Amino acid sequence: MIYEIFRQERKGQPFQHAGSLDAPDRAFAETYAKEFYGRRGESEALWVVPRESILEIDHFVDELNRNYHRVDGYSLKEKLKEARERAGSAAPRDR
């Protein structure tokens, strides 16, 4: 079974994908994960996940093309800056 390994480099940091390994069961996966990704002080913690447990979504239909619904699609800061420029006033802290 293929396991995907995620590695946290330091406490508080997000886990990042480190690689994968092939192991016959969870005990082997644990030992190999420690051996390959953890025993040289390079990791604070590991997530060892059977690949089949991962729900992968890689196909997206943007049928309405409403990209302003995206969380990164609308910068309030930029809009405010433009509005202030039109109104001829500086940001509050600059007054």
Added chain:
Amino acid sequence: MSERARQLLEIADDELILGWRDSEWTGIAPFLEEDVAFSSIAQNEIGHARALYELAARELGATADELAFDRAPGEYRCSPLVELRLLDWEKTIARHYLYEEADAARLERLKQSNDPEVAGLAAKIDREETYHRLHAQMWFDRLKDEPRFTAALDELRPLLDADRGEHGPELAELWDEMTIVRRSQPAGTTW
């Protein structure tokens, strides 16, 4: 030779010879992940041997390389368990399990040593051996009901108590291979 040097050489010889034997699986272990893990264990054992030889060498006025490679096969103090050339994986794992168990008890004793150098080195080695034991235990748990594996354990276990002064022909053959590069160079060659 002091009792301390004798003991250090005994353990160093065990680790060097076992490291060599385990490294014979590099590239041909049953599957790739195990190949990487077992090769890493083999390399650790040789690293432990180096540290132990260095400690003994300071006391004996020699170098680690001289102790590792320049003695005659009959002078090695390794256990007959580690010198065997095992071609079956289940026997290799049985030896690995038996050795790690015995080595754990030995390291526990050495960590209590009054000699701070010996106790310190034992503690350092034991930190790596933790992984070896985890690996040995994982294989033991998986194979413990396999008759081929339990037969291998029964066959090899008596060798743990065998005389360290008695070696079979397989150690001489291993020594021949292990020292071939060193012997091919004029004495005193440095790299």
